Amino acid sequence: MDKSPATEPESIDPSVHCASCDAVCCRLTVILMPEDHVPQWLVDHDDHGIEILAKGDDGWCAALDPLTMRCTIYADRPAICRKYAMGGPACREERRKWYGNALPTPVVLG
Ligand code: SF4
Numbered sequence: 001m002d003k004s005p006a007t008e009p010e011s012i013d014p015s016v017h018c019a020s021c022d023a024v025c026c027r028l029t030v031i032l033m034p035e036d037h038v039p040q041w042l043v044d045h046d047d048h049g050i051e052i053l054a055k056g057d058d059g060w061c062a063a064l065d066p067l068t069m070r071c072t073i074y075a076d077r078p079a080i081c082r083k084y085a086m087g088g089p090a091c092r093e094e095r096r097k098w099y100g101n102a103l104p105t106p107v108v109l110g
Pocket residue numbers: 025026027030053061062063064070071072073074077078081
């Protein structure tokens with residue numbers, strides 16, 4: 001069986017959950033796609049004039065509630081946010097950069 005990386009499904013770490021994370025992915029630049037419909041006050045432009053999600057002075061997405069660290073436009077969040085896999089390679093890499101070796105212990109709810 002071909003086990004080359006190109007045919008492997010994206011690996012997910014099931015111990016990673018947004019409930020035990022500081023929403024570090026919501027510090028990344030989100031490029032808006034034509035099909036995205038976010039409130040105009042959340043639209044910013046990068047140095048090349050490309051539409052991106054606005055960020056607050058703290059570096060987090062302006063749509064993130066700083067008290068709850070939850071997305072305030074979750075149902076209408078941009079396509080890039082929808083595709084970002086919780087516990088996937090990109091998620092784990094951002095967590096590793098943010099937390100270093102002090103990764104938070106997963107919280108079990110219920
Ligand atoms: S729109 Fe929501 S999910 Fe996307 S970066 Fe902002 S807070 Fe995070």
